[in-house]
Amino acid sequence: MDMFTGLDDAAKGIPRLTDMQAALRLTGAQRDEAKWGLIFISPWLIGFALFYFAPMIVSFLFSLYDFVLSAPDEARFVGLENWRRMLAEDPNTWEALFVTFKFALISLPIGMVSAFLLAVLLNSKHLLGRNVMRTLFYAPTMVPLIAAILIWSRVLNPQTGWLNQMIEVTGIQAVGMDGLRWLDDPNLIYIAYTFIGLWGIGNAILINLASLQGVPTELYEAASIDGAGWLRQLWSVTIPMVTPVIFYNLVLSVVGLLQYFIVPYVLNGGNGYPEGSTNFYMIYFYKQAFPFQNMGYGATLAWFMFIIGLGITIFLFATGRYWVYYAGENK
């Protein structure tokens, strides 16, 4: 079932009227149908106009003003000054973008590969108690993010945390102030944040799993007859067949990572600790717009984030044609 199931030709603007009589008779019914359709979607339509469309436009207008919320009367039009300042003068913007992308490059592949591999594991016919296992692997995703962060921040404690103590058992020196200081070391912090993120991949696992179950068994049988082993089947049959889901997860993850905020905010209040490595873009936007109440500059940062997100999404959709497989599509 694709996104547009149920949208017939009429909705796509292709007239289907064959004779005048029918056209006249149908128009009344169609008009009635259109009226009711609009009535039913009106909650969303009004909400969209009020809380998406209008604020987006106003947000852009805000970006042309020097406007501090506590002194609305002193707002003045500055043209593209905010944009110039953001792109050319403010080193924090680029630092925040750099930090966000650096984290994304570490966390995104780890998260997506883990979700895929866990789905493969949970789909294995050799796994006993599959349903119980699936439920248990999903459970951490149900843990409220704040609770997860608070627990992880203690699990990652260099001295009393269980992670270092478990690593120590394998013979690697991890415990102690000269051991693995996950949340204090700028070289480890992204890995630590990625661990916390791994507690939220349940949805990605489930969607991968559903997609794996949809791969026709004939394909595996055919590959097996051709002498393909397990790994070869995974690479040449499974992965191409689940690329739509990988693509979907990728788009959602990228959009989510641009807005990465809660973990650094809860762990250090958004102060960038350690050594500015957690000055994410959304943290910077939050500080400008809310604690500092810089509505004009905040709106500029938000619009820039939107443009970057849109750019990446368009890029992904454009390149997706080359690596995402859709069944029933001719190549």
Added chain:
Amino acid sequence: MAALQSNTWNEYEIGRRRRNLLLTAAVTLFALAILAIYLMPMAYGVITSLKSKAQTSDPGAPVWPAEAVKFSYEGDNYDLLQVPTESGIRHWALVKKGRRASQFIDPANVAAGLIDWEGNWRQLQPVREFAVQWDNYPRAWNTIDFARLLGNTLMYAFITMFGTVAASSCAAYGFARFNFPFKNLLFMIMIGTIVLPPAVTLVPTYAFFVNILGWGGTWLPLIVPAMFGNAYNIFLLRQYFLTIPREMEEAAQIDGAGRIRTFVSVILPQAVPALTAVSLFHFFFAWNDFFGPLIYLAGNRDANPITVGLTEFNGLYSSETQLILAAAVISMIPPLAIFFLAQRVFIQGIVVTGVDK
């Protein structure tokens, strides 16, 4: 000849079964090992929330909740330590601390009086016994005023749940069953809002709610927009409505039922699984909502939900690990409980939104 063939076939079959059995054992054990590592922090959270404060910061303390044993002597309480003596390790109470030598009392033989012991008492391990600090839970609950946080979160979750489900199902029905101009375009725009960063609309919305309407410090800026539905929920419900056959609606209309009547009494009762899934999604979203309450409720601590309350608590009482973890564990019980009870509807909903697109 035939016997020989059947023999090799049997051997082949036995070999295949043995291989399968080995593979099953290996895969299952591997999955269990991964699961243990994956769930380890949860066990850590629960176990540590039952420890005493002293134990949470002591790297040498045992993994399980334990407490140092005290011995009462002449009206005072003294720590029981594991003291190495000529006759093995004895459990003695440290009465008089000294750098080079200390005086102990043997609880088994109090009459013998103080025993002198040469050595540094700081290097001795205390005697511990298994002791669960259940008390951490009521203490965390009261310190953080959990009842108030819970009340705020539940109020927000339920009001917006009914609002968003009602509005989303209306809109989903509109998209599923009616033709109207620009339907395709509007539907695309709606899907597009799912990936729109909320930040881009946030600044003017905030200025409008806080400066013009004066809603700062209240829940209204979070409740009112939810009353207009949500793209994700609309999409999920629409997919479900499309699977409901049209015959029943047509029958209802022939019986003279209007559009709204048909929707309420024919469609909605058939969509209970999807409505449940959407309600659950919204409940979990509301339970976790952090950014909205953080900015709109700033300055009004009484209105805080659990998420913001927990974060503040963590900042103020960062040394009270056991209380913070107890509060964190309390906050994860309702969503986990609901998930375990309603997992089938829930998982179905996630799969529908993910795979159908």
